[in-house]
Structures are given as structure tokens and as C-alpha cells.
Amino acid sequence: MIELLTTKYTYLVVVALLGIGAYVMIESDNFVKKIIGMNVFQTGIFVFFISSAFHTAGRSPVVQSGGGGGPFVSPLPQVLILTAIVVGVSLTAVALGLVVRIYERYGTINERTLEEVRADE
Amino acid sequence: MSDTLLPLLVALPLLGAVLAVAAGLASERAAAAVTTLVLAAQTGLAGWLGSQAVLDGPLSVGVGGFVAPYGIELVVDGLSAAVLVLVAVVSLAVLAFATEDAPGGTAFYAQYLLLVTGLSGMAVTGDVFNLYVFLEITGLATYALVASAGTGRSAVSALKYLLFGTVAASLYLLGVGYALMATGTLNMADLATELAAAGYDSPLVLASFGFIVVGLATKTALFPLHTWQPDAYADAPDSVSALIAALVSTVAAYALLRLIYTVYTPAFFEAVPVARDALVAFAAVSIVVGSVLAVTQSEIKRMLAYSSVSQYGLVVVGLAIGTPAAVFGAVVHLLGHAIMKGGLFVAAGAVADLTGARTVDEYAGLADRFPVLGGASAVLMLAMVGVPPAVGFAGKWYIALGAVRAGSWPVAVVIFASTLLTLAYFALLVERMFVAPASESVLAATDGGRDGDDDTDALGPSPPSASRPSRRALALVVGAAVVAIVLGVVVTDLGTALEPTIDTLLSP
Numbered sequence: 278m279i280e281l282l283t284t285k286y287t288y289l290v291v292v293a294l295l296g297i298g299a300y301v302m303i304e305s306d307n308f309v310k311k312i313i314g315m316n317v318f319q320t321g322i323f324v325f326f327i328s329s330a331f332h333t334a335g336r337s338p339v340v341q342s343g344g345g346g347g348p349f350v351s352p353l354p355q356v357l358i359l360t361a362i363v364v365g366v367s368l369t370a371v372a373l374g375l376v377v378r379i380y381e382r383y384g385t386i387n388e389r390t391l392e393e394v395r396a397d398e
Numbered sequence: 399m400s401d402t403l404l405p406l407l408v409a410l411p412l413l414g415a416v417l418a419v420a421a422g423l424a425s426e427r428a429a430a431a432v433t434t435l436v437l438a439a440q441t442g443l444a445g446w447l448g449s450q451a452v453l454d455g456p457l458s459v460g461v462g463g464f465v466a467p468y469g470i471e472l473v474v475d476g477l478s479a480a481v482l483v484l485v486a487v488v489s490l491a492v493l494a495f496a497t498e499d500a501p502g503g504t505a506f507y508a509q510y511l512l513l514v515t516g517l518s519g520m521a522v523t524g525d526v527f528n529l530y531v532f533l534e535i536t537g538l539a540t541y542a543l544v545a546s547a548g549t550g551r552s553a554v555s556a557l558k559y560l561l562f563g564t565v566a567a568s569l570y571l572l573g574v575g576y577a578l579m580a581t582g583t584l585n586m587a588d589l590a591t592e593l594a595a596a597g598y599d600s601p602l603v604l605a606s607f608g609f610i611v612v613g614l615a616t617k618t619a620l621f622p623l624h625t626w627q628p629d630a631y632a633d634a635p636d637s638v639s640a641l642i643a644a645l646v647s648t649v650a651a652y653a654l655l656r657l658i659y660t661v662y663t664p665a666f667f668e669a670v671p672v673a674r675d676a677l678v679a680f681a682a683v684s685i686v687v688g689s690v691l692a693v694t695q696s697e698i699k700r701m702l703a704y705s706s707v708s709q710y711g712l713v714v715v716g717l718a719i720g721t722p723a724a725v726f727g728a729v730v731h732l733l734g735h736a737i738m739k740g741g742l743f744v745a746a747g748a749v750a751d752l753t754g755a756r757t758v759d760e761y762a763g764l765a766d767r768f769p770v771l772g773g774a775s776a777v778l779m780l781a782m783v784g785v786p787p788a789v790g791f792a793g794k795w796y797i798a799l800g801a802v803r804a805g806s807w808p809v810a811v812v813i814f815a816s817t818l819l820t821l822a823y824f825a826l827l828v829e830r831m832f833v834a835p836a837s838e839s840v841l842a843a844t845d846g847g848r849d850g851d852d853d854t855d856a857l858g859p860s861p862p863s864a865s866r867p868s869r870r871a872l873a874l875v876v877g878a879a880v881v882a883i884v885l886g887v888v889v890t891d892l893g894t895a896l897e898p899t900i901d902t903l904l905s906p
Binding site for chain 2: 299329354372376382383391395
């Protein structure tokens with residue numbers, strides 16, 4: 278158990294981030310906080326991929342001419358996550374744009390207040 | 399030679415989106431013209447490459463000269479060809495309606511083409527991570543299109559859709575991560591052999607399957623993961639509802655089929671029967687609950703949206719049962735549902751433009767006033783219920799046949815029950831349209847502009863502007879009805895064309 282904690286603690290971070298992100302998305306009434314929760318959730322997945330690339334005593338995967346020099350950490354998950362981060366940024370931008378629109382129309386970014394406003398429509 | 403043209407299926411609409419923005423600087427009509435040209439070219443390309451794939455076997459190409467399994471591979475087989483052609487044809491057809499219905503703006507056309515990019519990409523890719531990227535491109539374009547109605551409601555629905563869609567795609571990505579950890583590869587064909595080598599009962603493989611199925615089922619909108627979908631369909635502009643109802647969930651369901659049969663292969667279901675049983679049960683619940691929820695709706699677009707929840711349940715049941723007949727039925731129903739539901743949403747949009755009618759009660763007497771529109775809609779509704787010879791019947795028939803042959807009697811009962819429920823809500827609507835006395839909004843629309851004294855409050859947000867349905871909308875609805883029947887009649891030919899593909903998919 279102790280060994281698991283000392284060697285695989287990044288996976289505990291993953292679980293914590295996924296849990297916190299999901300909780301904030303569900304529990305918060307504030308749309309901006311929901312979006313922050315979504316970002317935290319995605320970050321959990323990023324950390325998961327990066328952790329999977331780790332190799333004890335692994336070096337950065339730059340192969341010298343002539344080859345050799347391993348072991349290296351796996352470069353593939355890092356490239357994937359670079360892409361996923363870009364996707365995440367675009368999603369956040371669109372989401373915040375929608376929140377701005379909601380605020381302009383209803384004057385609130387709170388889910389409960391919004392329901393009250395819409396009930397009067 | 400035609401292999402090397404595969405990347406164009408993605409590049410063409412992507413480039414077109416940029417061109418549309420550039421042309422939009424001159425005028426909005428120019429942007430619309432560019433979009434139409436690009437989609438026409440895309441339709442031609444998809445049709446040509448698709449026929450090559452069906453006649454000469456699958457096409458594939460490694461993008462950028464990186465050889466699979468290290469690089470990203472694009473693959474077109476019979477199944478992806480069918481989906482590609484569907485995406486191109488439906489988006490071109492709906493564009494004709496969108497140019498006259500939608501709020502427009504240059505951004506609308508760019509988003510429209512980006513959506514086609516994402517959907518085509520999902521259909522051609524042979525790489526699970528690449529599929530994630532296209533899933534998100536599709537998602538981003540869809541959220542923006544839903545919000546393009548410009549109303550507060552549409553923004554709220556789009557945000558809800560975005561939160562659900564992002565979590566769904568993230569879960570899919572997590573599943574891809576588990577598969578990558580188990581095998582070290584992302585290429586679909588390579589994953590199939592590597593996953594088998596890793597052992598189907600390995601916790602990593604099981605976890606990846608679970609996350610991927612839940613992620614894609616949310617995108618497909620199966621109960622209870624459907625809650626984003628009715629709001630998004632109901633609050634989007636009418637043309638966008640037609641487009642996304644016809645294509646977005648359809649391509650997500652295609653991705654689910656592709657992942658299950660190309661990546662996990664039927665051998666996975668043999669090794670882990672509980673995975674198949676769980677998927678069948680999940681989808682069967684979706685069929686029943688979706689239909690029941692549809693019966694309780696009074697707003698037309700919401701009713702159609704809940705009906706989709708049920709129909710996709712049917713598709714997933716078919717692909718989970720996994721006999722050749724059931725999988726073929728799932729594919730036929732997937733394509734047929736896209737045509738029928740797209741046509742019905744266009745009809746709902748045309749009726750709303752004409753009369754402002756958006757609820758079942760307001761549809762009363764519609765067919766008397768607009769016989770062609772009403773008649774074609776009724777044909778589509780009956781096709782959806784599964785009246786032969788329409789495609790709705792063919793799809794359900796093959797799925798039920800597959801279920802019976804596999805010995806899944808409860809599933810056959812569920813399919814029968816759902817047909818009765820589908821009949822319940824569509825028959826009610828048909829009865830309203832053809833038998834009930836005309837509603838106030840229908841009367842007002844046919845008064846020729848001489849307003850009565852009681853029609854100002856009852857009307858929806860879009861007041862009646864014309865006394866006849868637009869030619870384009872009418873052509874689309876009638877066209878969809880004709881295609882729904884023709885597809886049903888030629889379904890055996892479709893079966894012959896798709897047989898090699900489905901045999902390859904189902905071979906262990």
C-alpha cells in the first residue's frame with residue numbers, strides 16, 4: 278500500500294481531479310464554475326496520459342544519431358495530450374462565449390436564477 | 399490512385415470553411431454559394447470514392463507518408479462509404495433549407511462546413527485518437543450551430559450540450575488511454591490484434607471498453623445519457639435541428655459500431671458475454687423509455703427528439719446482438735432514420751415558418767390546408783413507425799430477425815412494443831393533421847394575411863409570413879419521403895452491396 282502511494286501517486290491525483298471536476302460540474306450553480314469543473318475534469322485525463330508515459334530513469338525521447346541511449350519515456354501520450362489541450366482550450370472558449378450570451382440575455386450566470394427568470398417568460 | 403484522394407474528404411470541407419469566411423467578407427450570398435459548391439464537390443467525391451470502396455474493396459492511405467500502425471490511417475470500406483455519402487447528401491440537401499430559413503451570417507456557413515469536416519473525419523479515420531479529435535470538431539461545430547438561433551434559450555441548451563458532450567468525449571479519451579496502456583497502439587486494425595494478445599479479460603481492456611461505450615452512447619443520446627438532446631434539438635434553428643438530428647448522433651452510433659466490431663471484434667463479446675448483455679439491456683431500456691417520453695410530449699420538435707432516443711436504442715440493440723442480419727438491420731435503420739428524421743425536422747420547420755404551429759394541438763387540420771406537406775410528413779411518420787415497404791420497416795425487420803435468430807426473445811418483444819408506442823405518438827399526430835378541425839394558427843396562416851382578432855397571442859416566436867410552403871422545404875420533405883420508400887424497396891440490393899463489409903466486420 279505504502280509502495281503504491283510512493284510510486285503511483287500521480288494516479289491518485291488523477292482520481293482526485295476527475296472527482297473534483299465532476300463534482301463541481303454537477304454541484305455548482307454558477308456556469309463559469311461549471312466550466313472550471315469541466316477543465317479540472319479534463320486535466321485529470323491529461324495527467325492520466327502523462328503518467329502512463331513515465332518510465333523510471335527514462336530520459337527525454339531524443340534519439341542521438343546512431344541510436345541507443347535508452348530507456349526513454351514514451352513520447353506518444355505527450356503528443357496526444359498536446360492535441361487534447363488545444364481541443365480543451367477551444368471548448369473553453371466556446372463555452373465562455375455561450376455564458377456571455379446567456380448573461381446578456383438573462384442578466385445572470387446562475388443556474389437557479391436562470392430557471393426563475395425563464396419561468397416568468 | 400483513388401486511395402491518395404481520401405484525405406480530400408476531410409480537407410475539402412475544412413478548406414471550404416475558410417473560403418466561406420473569406421467569401422463572406424464580400425457578401426453573405428457569396429459565402430452561401432461557396433458552401434453549396436464545396437458540399438456539391440464533397441457529394442461527388444464521396445459518391446465516387448464510396449462506389450470504388452464498395453466495388454473494389456476497402457481503400458486506405460497513411461496520412462503524411464507515415465505508415466500504419468505508426469501514422470494515422472484513413473480507411474473507407476462499404477460501411478464508412480455509406481455514412482460518408484449520407485453525410486454529404488444530407489448536408490447538401492439541408493443547406494437548401496438553411497439558406498432560406500437560418501439566421502445566416504458568414505459564421506453559420508463556416509460552422510456548417512466544419513461540422514461536415516468533423517463528421518466525414520469520423521467516418522474515414524482508422525485511428526482511435528484521431529476519432530477523438532474529429533468527435534470534438536463535430537461537437538464544437540454543433541454547439542455553435544445550436545446557439546446560432548441567437549436566442550437565450552438556444553445558448554443555454556448549447557452550453558448544456560457542451561458540458562455533456564465534453565464529458566462524453568473525455569470519457570471516450572480515457573477509454574482510449576486504457577487501450578493505449580494495454581497495447582501501445584492507436585490504429586484500429588492493429589488494436590484488434592493487440593487487444594486479443596493483451597487478453598480480453600484484462601482489467602485495462604475491460605475498462606477501456608466501458609469508458610468508450612459510455613462516451614459514445616452519450617454522444618448517441620441513449621437513455622439515461624440523452625438529457626442534452628431534446629433541449630438542443632428543440633432550441634436550435636429549424637434547419638440546424640434537421641441537420642444534427644439526421645447526422646450527428648448517427649455518426650456517433652457509426653463510431654460505436656466501428657469501435658465494437660473493428661477494434662474489439664466479435665471475439666471480445668464471445669470472451670466477455672456480460673458486455674454484450676449489458677449493452678443489449680442498456681439499449682432496450684432506451685427503446686422503451688425514449689418512446690414513452692415521446693408519447694408524453696406536446697411540442698413537435700421535442701417529440702421527434704425523444705423518438706430519436708428510442709430509434710438509436712434500436713440501432714444499438716441491432717449492433718450489440720451481432721448476428722449478420724441484426725448488424726445489417728442496424729445499419730439500414732441508422733441510414734433510414736437519418737433520412738426520415740431529417741425530413742420530419744424540415745417539415746416541422748416549414749410548418750413553423752408557415753403557421754407558427756409548434757405543438758401537437760396546433761397541428762390540427764394542417765393536412766387540409768397544406769395537403770402535399772401534410773401528406774409527405776404523414777408518409778415519413780408512418781415510415782418511422784415501420785409500415786412496409788418503407789425503410790423503417792426494413793431496418794426493424796432485420797434487427798428483429800437477428801434478435802430471434804440469436805434467441806433473444808425479450809429483445810424481439812421490446813422491438814414490437816416500441817413499434818406500438820411509436821405508432822401511438824405518430825398516429826395521434828397524423829389524426830390531428832388529417833381529421834381534427836383546423837387550429838387557430840393554421841386558420842390564420844391560410845387567411846391570406848387578413849388577421850383575425852385572436853391570433854396574436856397564440857402564435858410562436860416566428861409569426862406566419864407566407865401562405866404557401868416554400869418550394870425548397872416542400873421538395874426536401876417530399877424527397878425524404880420518396881427516398882425513405884425507395885430505400886425500403888431496394889434494401890436487398892443494399893444488403894448485397896454491404897454484405898462483404900459486414901462479413902469482414904463480424905469475422906472473428
